[in-house]
Amino acid sequence: MLEKLEKIRQPEWQLEIRDITSREDWFNAYQYEIPVLCQKLATGEKILPRLSPRANAEQLARLLANNLT
Numbered sequence: 001m002l003e004k005l006e007k008i009r010q011p012e013w014q015l016e017i018r019d020i021t022s023r024e025d026w027f028n029a030y031q032y033e034i035p036v037l038c039q040k041l042a043t044g045e046k047i048l049p050r051l052s053p054r055a056n057a058e059q060l061a062r063l064l065a066n067n068l069t
Contacts, residue, residue, distance in 0.1 A: 001035040001037075001053060001060075002017070004055075004056070004057040004060045005060065007057045008057050008060060008061045008064070014040075020034060020036075033050060035053065036050075037051070037063075037064075039067075039068055039069060041069065046067075046069065048063065048064070048067045048068075049063065049067060051063050
């Protein structure tokens with residue numbers, strides 16, 4: 001997923017990689033859902049719809065275009 005994100009990355013994007021094992025709440029929430037994409041908002045975080053890890057960069061770009069605020 002990281003390689004695909006790097007291919008389509010926009011200059012204004014700030015990418016943060018989190019290790020879900022570093023926090024129990026993250027692990028409990030996402031242990032079966034990784035990778036997880038979310039957008040930081042002024043009011044918190046918006047979890048984006050799950051995309052198959054097998055999706056290509058074009059599919060990832062569409063998901064982001066349709067879901068980023």
